[in-house]
Amino acid sequence: MPEAAPAPPHPYTLTCPPLPTSPRMAREFVAAVLRSLGLDELLDAATLCTSELVTNAVLHAHGTDSLLHLTVEPTRIRLTVYDGSPAKPAPTDRDDDGENGRGLWLLEVLTDGRWGTEPGTSPGLNGREGKGVWCELTTSTPLTRSLS
Structure with missing residues (x-):
């Protein structure tokens, strides 16, 4: 019999x-993890937040890799x-008709203000x-699904 998975947190x-x-x-990666854990209620918000975070890194990190954790x-x-x-991300004036300037605003709305920055970098970089x-x-249904 396989050993039970340890209690979360689980890093990916x-x-x-x-x-x-x-x-x-990155969106597909996050979606696959959440689906496998039965956290479908977070899919839309999580994939949109992922897209915004990774897009900002691609556009503003001057050609360096980024690491999604x-x-x-x-x-x-x-x-x-x-x-x-x-460089910390800085909100810009939102142009409702433009293609840019909504990322941090979306993070603010989708996460109820639970976002921020931390200095330093991951060891993988x-x-x-x-x-x-x-x-x-946050999820309204606590994770109970076995990871084994």
Whole structure:
């Protein structure tokens, strides 16, 4: 009989190259993890937040890889994207007709303000000075599904 999986948190990590395809790959990665754990209620918000975080890293981290770190806990998930740029994201004036400027506003709305930045970088990025931008989403149904 397989041994029971330890209680969450469970970490999942994806390295994202500085390519236009990285946001899509990151969304699919997060969606696959959440579906496998039965956390479908978080899919839409989590994939949109993932897309915004990874897109910002691709656009603003000056050609460096980024690292998506997803932590799943019983009642919440935390998405963090580390990149090689120490510059903190700054909200811009939203242009309702433009293509840019909505990312941080979307994070604010989708996470009820549970997002922020942390200095430093993940070990997976070779120690470059950088930052992590994170957000948290909560679930109304605690994670109980076995991971084995």
